[in-house]
Amino acid sequence: MSILRLMYRPAWPDSETALPWVLLGERGERLDGGDDEPAAWPRTGETELVLPAGRTVFLRAALPRASRERMQAAAGYALEERLANDVQANLYALGPADGGEHVVAVTEAFGVRRAVAMLRSLGRTPDRIVPEETLGSATEGWQLAAAADGGRIARQGEVGAWYLPAGAAGDALWARLQACDGAPGAAPSVAAAGWVSGRAASAYDFAHGELAAGRWWRTWGPALRGSGLVLALFAALQLALLLGEAGYLAWRKQQLTTEIKALAVPLAGSQAVPGNSALPMLRALDRLRAERGQPARLDGTALLARLGEVAGSTLALQQLNIEDGRVVLRAAQVPDETFARWRSQLARQGVALSRRAGEGGAQEWVLAGEP
Known part of the structure; x- marks a missing residue:
């Protein structure tokens, strides 16, 4: 992933x-560069904001053991007493521990907050905000690197960094580092910025x-959006x-109802409507079973047929159940x-x-x- x-x-x-x-490319190689307005910046996956050398001070502080x-x-x-200003006026970045103390980078907050707000409105929220003094390869011992403004950056591993302005002021600061912090007498060669x-x-x-910058969402957001799209599609x-399936079942039900009506009406006529005499329905059932080569009547059906023959069309059935050769039915009341x-x-026909x-x-x- 490229970095701006x-x-x-x-x-x-x-x-x-x-x-x-x-x-920068995936391996940190320089691909392009310039000094342009935001419209000319290339689109990348990550953005870094570098604070120029000299705007950050590195101090040591004894901090409680915590997260x-x-x-x-x-x-x-x-560091409040040593900085002599409001705690909220600064930004703090915690560095590595050294000798029981932590190195803390401190920079003024107002300008950085304003720049980040502008970058956020442009859709370029910085993923990292780092001092220029900490960029470049960190090696053991002392090293010098060129700063963006023409000065130099002196580093002692990862626990110390100092900005040396161009000219006599920078040379004087290097001499002080030699005297107080153990910098080598011969200044090392100056590396590229x-x-x-x-x-x-x-x-x-x-x-x-x-x-x-909300790195968690930037990292997992595309995957979660893709998963959500797959789940929504599923x-x-x-x-x-x-x-x-529901539509097919409804259509099939309607089709079967139509087929049943088409088969029943020619055989039983209008008397096949539920609530009329049972005899026409039984006769229609007999004809259907005979056409299929089955016995004309079941035991229970035969009993009900006998009742239909003696009752004719005067018996209106309300409920019918055939079990084990017995017929239990509900009908309207008839005279004794x-x-x-x-x-x-x-x-006389052997039916009780x-x-x-x-x-x-x-x-x-x-x-x-009856037996």
Whole structure:
């Protein structure tokens, strides 16, 4: 993933409209660069904001043992007396521990916050905000590197960095480092500026808290969006399948109903409507079974046929159940004389008929074949 590295200017974006930039490849190699307005910056996956050398001071502070977030929050109060200003006026980045103390990078907050707000509005929220002094390869011992403004940067491994302005002031500061901090007598060769190449591997990063870029969403957002799209597509296909199945079943039900009516009406006529005499329905059933080569009637069906023959069309059935050769049915109440006549006629055919009172004024009739 390519990186757009921007060099911060204190006057941007008020009186300055452009920023120096370099485009870095996956291995940190320089691909392009310039000094342009935001419209000319290339689109990349990550953005870094580099604070020019001299705008950051590196101090040592004894911090309580806690999480990194808590130690960064406590760093300002640990350095409050030495900085002699409001804790909220600075930004703090926690560095490596050295001799029981932590090295803390401190920079002025106002200008950086304003620049980050502008970059966020441009869709270029910095993933990292690092001091120029910490860029470049970190090696053991002392080293000098060129700064972007023509000065030099003196580094002692990863625990110390100093900005040396161009000219006599820088030479005087180097002499002081030789006298007080153990810098070598012979100044090492000056390496190329570290901000124009190489990946930022330093622990000093001001992009946390209010200036955090939301790296978690940037890292996992595309994958989550892709997964959500797949799940939504799967849900839509599942819903379409269910709706299609429901539609097919409804169509099939209607088709079967039509086929049943088409088969029943020619055989039984209009008398096949439920609630009319049972005899026409039984005769239609007999004809259907005979056409299929099956016995004309089942035991229970035969009993009901006998009742239909003696009752004719005067019996209106309400409920029918055939179990184990017995027929239990519910029908409207008939006079006792009529029932007695039907029972005697059925008895001559070997069918026993009995009745009992049911719910709602209806009667339950039981038909059984006599041995």
